[in-house]
Amino acid sequence: MIIVLLVVSFIVFFMTSVIGNPVHTMLPERASQEQVDQVVKMLGLDKPLHVQYLIFLRNALKGDFGRSYTHFQPALKLIFSRFPATLEIVVVAMIMTIVFGITFGVYAGAYPRSRISKGIMGLSIAGISLPSFWVGMVLIFFLSVRLGWFPVSGRGTVGSLLGIRTSLATLDGWRHIILPSITLAGINVATIIRLVRAGMLETMRQDYIKFAKAKGVSSRDVLFKHALKNILIPVVTIFGLQLGELIAFTTITETIYAWPGMGKLLIDAINNLDRPIVSAYLLFVAVLFVVINFVVDILYTMIDPRVDL
Amino acid sequence: MFQQKLEETVLSSKPSKLNRFFHSEFFYNYRKSPTAVISSIMILSAVLIALFGPMITPQDPYSLAGLNLSDAYKPPAWIEGGEAKFFFGTDQQGRDIMSAIIYGSRVSLYIGFVGVFFAAMTGIVVGLIAGYAGGRLESIIMRIADIQLSFPSMLIALFLMTTFGRSVTNVLIALTLIGWVRYARIVRGETLTVKKKEYIEASKVIGFSNIKIIFQHVLPNVLTSVIVLSTIQVGSFILIEATLSFLGLGVPVIRPTLGMLCSDGFAVLYSGLWWVSFFPGLYIVFIVFGINLFGDFLRDELNPRLK
Numbered sequence: 001m002i003i004v005l006l007v008v009s010f011i012v013f014f015m016t017s018v019i020g021n022p023v024h025t026m027l028p029e030r031a032s033q034e035q036v037d038q039v040v041k042m043l044g045l046d047k048p049l050h051v052q053y054l055i056f057l058r059n060a061l062k063g064d065f066g067r068s069y070t071h072f073q074p075a076l077k078l079i080f081s082r083f084p085a086t087l088e089i090v091v092v093a094m095i096m097t098i099v100f101g102i103t104f105g106v107y108a109g110a111y112p113r114s115r116i117s118k119g120i121m122g123l124s125i126a127g128i129s130l131p132s133f134w135v136g137m138v139l140i141f142f143l144s145v146r147l148g149w150f151p152v153s154g155r156g157t158v159g160s161l162l163g164i165r166t167s168l169a170t171l172d173g174w175r176h177i178i179l180p181s182i183t184l185a186g187i188n189v190a191t192i193i194r195l196v197r198a199g200m201l202e203t204m205r206q207d208y209i210k211f212a213k214a215k216g217v218s219s220r221d222v223l224f225k226h227a228l229k230n231i232l233i234p235v236v237t238i239f240g241l242q243l244g245e246l247i248a249f250t251t252i253t254e255t256i257y258a259w260p261g262m263g264k265l266l267i268d269a270i271n272n273l274d275r276p277i278v279s280a281y282l283l284f285v286a287v288l289f290v291v292i293n294f295v296v297d298i299l300y301t302m303i304d305p306r307v308d309l
Numbered sequence: 310m311f312q313q314k315l316e317e318t319v320l321s322s323k324p325s326k327l328n329r330f331f332h333s334e335f336f337y338n339y340r341k342s343p344t345a346v347i348s349s350i351m352i353l354s355a356v357l358i359a360l361f362g363p364m365i366t367p368q369d370p371y372s373l374a375g376l377n378l379s380d381a382y383k384p385p386a387w388i389e390g391g392e393a394k395f396f397f398g399t400d401q402q403g404r405d406i407m408s409a410i411i412y413g414s415r416v417s418l419y420i421g422f423v424g425v426f427f428a429a430m431t432g433i434v435v436g437l438i439a440g441y442a443g444g445r446l447e448s449i450i451m452r453i454a455d456i457q458l459s460f461p462s463m464l465i466a467l468f469l470m471t472t473f474g475r476s477v478t479n480v481l482i483a484l485t486l487i488g489w490v491r492y493a494r495i496v497r498g499e500t501l502t503v504k505k506k507e508y509i510e511a512s513k514v515i516g517f518s519n520i521k522i523i524f525q526h527v528l529p530n531v532l533t534s535v536i537v538l539s540t541i542q543v544g545s546f547i548l549i550e551a552t553l554s555f556l557g558l559g560v561p562v563i564r565p566t567l568g569m570l571c572s573d574g575f576a577v578l579y580s581g582l583w584w585v586s587f588f589p590g591l592y593i594v595f596i597v598f599g600i601n602l603f604g605d606f607l608r609d610e611l612n613p614r615l616k
Contacts, residue, residue, distance in 0.1 A: 004459075012468075125598065129544065129548075130594055131552060131568070131571075131597075132552070133552060137574075137587075138587065140578065241461075244459070244461045244464075245461045247464075251467065270471045286460075289460060
């Protein structure tokens with residue numbers, strides 16, 4: 001795990017130092033050579049690359065990625081302040097994914113020949129073919145601009161729920177969160193349906209399912225008690241991966257809906273060559289993924305006692 | 310008489326390669342499957358439109374001389390105020406949306422196909438080496454692949470394009486760097502199973518060189534999986550490129566792809582010009598949907614284990 005993070009930090013550092021010289025975007029156009037030198041020195045850009053990397057690594061361990069060139073605040077603090085907003089849509093999208101993805105997937109896998117299953121599968125292929133930014137635009141235009149059912153963009157009122165400040169606590173917040181979450185969940189639902197279905201098809205052929213059916217267990221119990229339990233392992237793995245995918249796609253969703261999360265922060269930072277934010281974001285996300293993978297591993301042992309860590 | 314006829318039929322069904330293909334089970338299943346036929350027609354028409362489209366478009370959307378500001382903000386033809394000449398309407402500069410879509414699809418399809426080609430080449434070579442060589446080299450390569458796969462490819466693409474800067478070549482490089490992993494994993498897996506077969510042992514005993522064994526005996530065995538994967542990858546590469554371009558990190562402004570047309574249209578969406586961004590996106594869906602449907606059919610057909 002630590003090796004992974006080291007490798008990531010290494011790549012992130014070297015790639016971001018190639019991005020382009022931030023000095024020119026920070027200074028007015030007619031800055032003198034002296035001023036340029038001064039800024040270069042202040043940022044430590046005059047030192048050899050490997051020294052810069054070691055300094056970067058030492059500071060990163062302390063959680064210090066430098067100040068944002070455009071927001072003039074510590075980069076990591078900015079990311080933390082934007083993280084809850086991102087987490088909100090990710091969580092809501094995740095719940096949608098679980099509910100619809102598993103239900104439809106189990107159904108399509110259990111009755112592969114039925115018409116509804118074929119419809120579900122057709123829709124899921126359509127789902128993975130949709131560009132999420134386009135879905136977002138279509139939803140905004142028809143539901144918000146034309147029909148006025150939902151607000152066009154932004155996060156809405158932030159209320160407080162159990163001491164946590166979140167827009168999930170207010171009705172206005174919910175109205176704002178629905179569209180971004182649907183956009184975000186869309187593709188994932190399609191993927192989950194396909195994977196759950198594949199697992200289900202495999203499981204339904206096993207002997208113990210046939211036995212349970214022969215024994216007279218109701219078909220609902222066969223599906224949800226016997227079959228579903230056994231496809232949980234691959235499903236949990238996929239959720240781990242999908243969670244990462246969702247976080248990656250928030251960059252797009254947040255850009256479209258002007259949602260003030262960390263994805264939008266990243267895109268803005270990229271456009272402004274704001275190096276500290278880009279590297280802080282990437283390392284933060286890397287740590288997040290490592291944690292997610294770890295949690296998934298632990299979940300394995302809880303679901304399936306045969307798995308040993 | 311009868312004898313002659315029989316001979317003729319026997320002769321005519323002599324296995325020319327094309328003939329064998331038309332009588333294969335694969336082709337039979339293809340004809341019998343409506344989704345396969347429809348999806349291949351979708352793909353074919355998209356490719357043909359991209360190839361020959363510029364000959365039929367009413368306007369060259371990128372020659373400024375052809376643009377007329379008085380044509381701006383025209384809605385699609387079937388809505389009041391639209392003109393038949395601009396079937397899908399025009400944008401704020403009087404650019405015909407349909408022409409822009411056709412020109413844009415050329416770049417999008419090019420990136421999809423060429424990107425997959427490079428990703429597949431890299432992945433196949435790396436996978437073959439890893440699977441055939443084994444040992445330390447294999448574990449290092451597969452470890453890298455694992456780490457890369459634990460990060461969403463969209464995020465990697467974003468990051469790479471940030472550092473590379475926008476250009477068609479850079480998008481292709483980024484897609485290659487994202488795509489090789491899946492090929493390498495599949496090819497390595499198949500290589501490992503093929504490697505243990507007797508005929509490979511036999512070739513070794515005869516004294517064939519490693520390279521010859523890899524290319525003559527191992528590679529043909531992994532090709533079906535590669536074909537299936539490639540079909541799906543073309544679709545997902547087109548989507549990734551579209552998304553990158555939408556975020557302003559893909560192709561340069563002078564070569565707009567479908568994704569970039571959407572992004573341009575997004576700017577005027579709130580003022581009610583929905584068609585500027587709607588139709589380019591719809592065309593992406595059309596292309597990628599066709600490709601994915603076909604990929605699904607191929608996977609069911611060529612990969613008997615999944616049947």
